[in-house]
Amino acid sequence: MYYLKLIRRFIAISIHETAAYRSNFWISVLNALLELGAGVLALVILFGQVETINGWTLPGVLALLGVYLTLGALRALFIGPSLEALAGMDGEVWSGKLDFTLVRPVDVQFLASFRTWRPLKLLDLALGLGVLVMAVVQLGYTLTFADMLTFVIVLAAGLLILYAILLAFSGLVFWSPGFLFTWLFDAFFQMARYPVGLYPGWLRLVLTWVIPVGVMTTIPAQALLGDLSPLSLLGSLLVALIFFVGATVIFRTGLRRYASASS
């Protein structure tokens, strides 16, 4: 339970850091609410003009938005900032500060994934879950326990895929320091707030097979809507497993190439 204790410490330190900027806090709260409002409003405006879009109704797309926001919040809570500190702009790989991280008596992948937290993003998480509840209410039927369980499982699989992709992209930085691979991913991830079927064929292929945002958000949303096939459930778990193993291999292979920054 050494690792859990470490995570607790990391969170505590992050809270102290955040508390130093108070006025920024209130504006962040306002911004989170406004962003949520903008996201929901975007759907309301769209469905004010059309009844369905590619077979998706308002509650369906709302559920998808909820999944997207929840995943995004979890990512921004710790995965994003932690990996960013490693491989982002002026990250440790680039500046050579990774030397000091490497000598610590903890697994590097663990440290790279859980080190930095943004406690403010808990609010985003709450808002994302709120949208999910709103969607379920709009759908107007009661979820069974099995539905909920399936939803949580595929959502966890989605989170694992998200983590794996970010980890793999961070690992690629060892080959090409300075290139911000995660930014490239961010651009594609934004597309996950709408059903993949909305995009033209060539883009749909990319979003299904190269960067599987469909598996991350569309499948959990389908689980909530109650039209998830067992095959999708199995597939999403399998994809998650493959991505996680692959990303770990990429990251660890990359780490071995690390030769610090000075000459």
Place this chain on the structure above:
Amino acid sequence: MNFRGGWALIRATWLSWLQYRSFFFLLAFGWMIPPLIYLFVWSTAAGEGTIGGLTRGGFVAYYLLLILVNQLTYAQTNWTVGDVIRYGGMNTQLLRPLAPIFDTLSSEIAGKVVYMLFVIPVTVLLALILRPELHIAPGAGLAFIPALGMAWALRFLWGYWLALLAFWSARADALLALQDTLTFLLAGQVAPVMLLPGGIRTAATVLPFRYMVSFPVEVLMGQVHGAELWQGLALQAGWLALALLLFALVWRAGVRQYSAVGG
């Protein structure tokens, strides 16, 4: 005003920025995505029919133009002004025989050139794939030029005075993020302004955000004409004057109370 010095600074900044092309191309790619998502959403929604008088091809044309204008007017340099003040980098700038706004302006212009090297080819490629429908009336083309110029100046100055608030508050970033959210909602990104529901539409017409991005596009596409056009241009000029005034006031007061940090 030392214009020769200003020009030398612009040239130097531009040349140094060109060395980091791939970084800036990546940034530009990220900024293209949100309007691109709504391009797909609305053109799929329009299908074979029309929404608010726009066909599928009309939406494509609107959003491709919006991508270009958004990129031209996006004042990304405002994000760095806060850091320059916070970390004491303002010291060097204040010692030069040039107003520090020239530093920001030079990165601004340098950035625009670099971004356009990426955005124009990509937009042309997208236009070839997605087949926009665009008919430009000669008058509209003429009115587009001042509308675009003022849109850029307004967005730049507006962001600049907000960023200068870093003189007092340690972090003005949240305010800039807030501004981005409002721009997303009210400046024709989430939907063309004329498709927004009643109250929001009025807000969009009165507030400055529309005049930073979508107004020139609406002018070029002939969505605003006659009295509405003149009214829009007048409002745009009014907001620009206010932005200029606020910048002058905040700058004066801020510089007087500035004291550097660090050594």
